[in-house]
Amino acid sequence: MQMNTNRCAGLCGLALLALTACGKASEPLASTASPVSAREVRYQPVVINPTLMTLALEPREGALLVGGSDGTIWHSRDAGKTWLNAPTPVSGNILAITPTPDGQGLFAVGEQGAILASSDKGMSWQARPSAVAQNLMALAFDDTGKQALAVGVQGTITRSADGGEHWEALDLGLPGGVGSVLFDPAHKSWLIGGEGGVLAWSADGGDSWSASNLRTDAAITRLLREASGGALLAGTSDGKILRSVDGGRRWSVVLSVKKTDYITRIVQAPAQGAKAGLLLATTATGAVLQSRDAGKRWRLARTPTDKYLSSISVLPAAPGVVLAAGDGGVFVRSADAGKTWSKIEAPTRQNIESMILEPKSGALLAVSKGALVLASSDAGQSWQIRHQAQPEYVHAMARDAKSGALLAVGAYRMVSRSTDGGRSWQVSTNQALVEPAFLNDMLADPKSGALVVAGGHRSVMSSKDGGANWRNFSNAGDSYQGLMLDPRSGAVVMFGDHGAIGRMDSVSAEPQVLPAFGDKALFGGLADGAGRLWVFGEEGMLARSTDTGKTWQVVALEGAPKLFSGYSDASGTILIVLGDGGAIRRSADGGATWQAVNSGTTQALRGIAASASGTALITTGPDGLILRSVDAGASWQAVDSGTHELLRAPVLDAATGNMLVAGRGGVVLRSIDEGLSWTLVDTHSTARYKRVFVDPGSQSLFAHGDRLVRLDPVVE
Known part of the structure; x- marks a missing residue:
């Protein structure tokens, strides 16, 4: 029985963090909202995708x-x-x-x-307190509405005798999950089906249970009560349909097809006159089964797909029309009650998780990953997107200063755009780029307003109209993991795997591939306050450019491991790079010489940011690690974060002075005292986050990674 119904985070894009930390290259755009005190604001979370x-x-x-x-x-x-x-x-x-x-x-x-x-x-x-901690898969009521049973993984069953207000756990000693539960009013019996062939019934409200006569090792995947005569039907994971006419005491096999034809769903169409309603079942191999005699006999029809079919709907207003949907965005349609099938083109390749007929309008709706809602108003012959958001990992976000559009980029060449503050999104895949091209980093040039994106296969995208249109450049080979902007010249530098490095004279220029000065991966970069550019990465690789990124000189750092992030003060005198094993290297003379600083940890340090006043520095790492320095990085002290999750890049919210840190487990932390203490921001998710993007237009925050969550400020 399929008990899991839910069908890349990397060290990349650290340039924007470094630029923000140095306070020179990426100054926040002017906010259209009134500044609010850090102590007055809380955030209302909305999971967008x-x-x-x-x-x-x-x-x-x-x-x-x-x-x-x-x-x-x-x-x-x-x-x-x-x-x-x-x-x-x-x-x-x-x-x-x-x-x-x-x-x-x-x-x-x-x-x-x-x-x-x-x-x-x-x-x-x-x-409602359920009395259990395991995942619950299904719930059913008896015919009075007083008694209810909920079932789930690890043999979990919990029962209510007062309409679902209070619950008590039942221990049946079942080793596997229970995914189906049904009440048979004709026999006043409860039935459950689950893994390992569990098929049991109870006539006393669940106090005692008896196993059915049928013995099988296959999972019982679905239970259904046939409406016209009250027969019970069950599907199995090895391609069988079972039938019972005595409330589930005894079962017979009425259909056996290939063992690979896992029965995924059984539904019944409304009865027509004296005839029993059409019964339909779908399988994991794209087949559809049909019965016209209350489930006694079944006919197998192969459809034009071999994909897992998760849903099936009958359209009473269009006699004979049946729609099935499943993995890979597949839709198949029958106009003769399931005898023959044709494939329908759909605007997605995401797995369809569920489909339903909306009876008032007659529209069919289907849902999937990335908040995707598809609709058909012509009996399933065509499908349109009614709602969508980013279906894949979001690596970076930016706001276009001119149009106010929000842009998000991520895995699989995904580009998303919102013109209403992140409430609705238009999602596209940039087919012009070499595949696969994860889009790893993005920046907005505060002078020209142009956007630049870097990613896999040395992909570079630039836009002058807020992401409505893009110029695309892509070459098969190494990937760019990040980019940075030289605030003085306007030049853009891209860096990434195996020492890949490129440059643009401006955000509007054509990118150039520069000769690599090493074969070590480059994870981060920064523009310091004195006009120099720096990149850093594997095995302590650190390189400097004094000519806006045209040529580079390698700087030797003795014994340094991977370097992930960096910081510069406003003058370019104090420079810091940090990375694996708690390594911190600091320069007090603009990078002429470097000294190792004791961080007090052997954990990897992922990012660094300065407070609004510049008097405090924050760096983060695994196991909830936060280190703080108030002497320009010469010494560091651990700060209690209140979490043990891996923490990623810290950022500064310039509008409020808050410092923010994103991490795994749905964690977003907020400090209103320059990193001295931290509180957890509710994100209504347990996803992995890469970073918090501060929207300078609305002052909303966007935690992004596996999920995209908008955190709207609420002033109290």
Whole structure:
């Protein structure tokens, strides 16, 4: 049974951090919002690009509900055209949403034993103590609505006798996960199905359980009660469909196909007259099964795909039309009730996680990774994007000063653009670049307003119109991991793998590949306050340019390991580079000589930033490490971060004076006292973050990496 329903972070792009730290090359753009005191502001998190996993209908008004990663539940009352976020008290995956039998309430289940309840049509949700800590996969009510069972991984079962308000755990001693639960009103029986062939029933509300007559090692993947006669159906992971007419006591095999034909879903169309509604089942190999006699006999049809089919919908308003969807953005359509199938082109290659028919409009909706919502208003013959965000890792962000557009770049040549402060996004893949080309870094030139992006295969992109159009350059070979801007000349330097280094005379010029001065990977760079440019990387590689990056001189640093980040004071006198093993090298004479500084740690130091006054420096690393210096880096003291997660690049929010640090585990830390103490910012996610981008236009923060989360300031 498939119990996991959810189908690159690197050391790159550190140039922008270094430039901000030195206070010269990347001065923040003027904010259009009024500055607020660091002590007055808190942040409201909105996860922009969750993976959407499950769709449901709110029974009273027919609103659409979608649940997904990061505790996401959205609701729409206009057939999926617009969505509103319903705050939830959890940050794990929401795996199922179920209405109560009377239609007055909704329940959702998910990771870490989460059970949520809503009494206002899904607009707000409250936690119910579930008595379990394991992931819950499904929930069902009995016909009275009083008793409920929720099931999940590691044989987890929890029960409620008061309509879902209170729960108690049941220990059945099951070794594997339980993914399906069903109540049969005809026999007043509960049924569960799970891994290792678990197929059991209870006639006393779950106090005692009996195994069915059928013995199998295959997982029970789906349970369904056939509407016309009340027969029970079960699908298995080895291509079988089982049937019971006595409430699950005894089962018979009514269909057996290839063992690879894992049964992924079983659904039933509404009955037509006296005839039983059409039964349909999908498989992991793209096949569709159909039955017209309440599941007694089945017919197998192969579709034009061999992909995993996760969803299937019948369209009552279009007789005979059936749609199935699955991995790789595949949609297949039948106009003859599932006998023959054709493939439908879709505007995505993301796995379709769930699909539903919105009965008021007759529209079909499907959801996926990257907050993707697809819709079809012509019975599945064509599909359009109604909502989307970045589906892949976001490496870097920038704001265009002229248009105010926000840009995000990341894995797989992904470029995203927002013109409404990050609320909605247009996502594209830059097909002009050599694949694969992860886009690792981006900067905005404060003088010209142009944008420059660097990435894999020496890819360079530049735009003068806020990312609406790009000039593209790409050559198969080594990747650029970062770039930096010389604030005096306007030249741009790109650096990366195996000593790859390139240069542009300006953000508008054509990039040039420069001769490498070594074969060591370059991880970071900075423009110091005296007009020199520096790059650094593997095995203590450090090189300097005094002619705007045209030529480079290698500087020997004795015994230095990998160097990840660097800092310069405003005059270019104090220089610091740091990296693996707690290594810190410091120069007090503009880089003429360098001395090792005792950091007090052997952990890798990932980034460095200066406070608003410049009197404090902060560096970060694994296991929640934060070091602070108040003597220009000559000595360092550990500061309690309150976390053990790996911390990445620190940044300064110039509008508030806050210092911010992003990390793994959904961690964003904030300091209002120049790094002396830190508090956790709620991001409503447990994702890996690479950095916090401070939007100078709205003063919102964007934590980005595996997730993109907008943190809106709330002034109190």
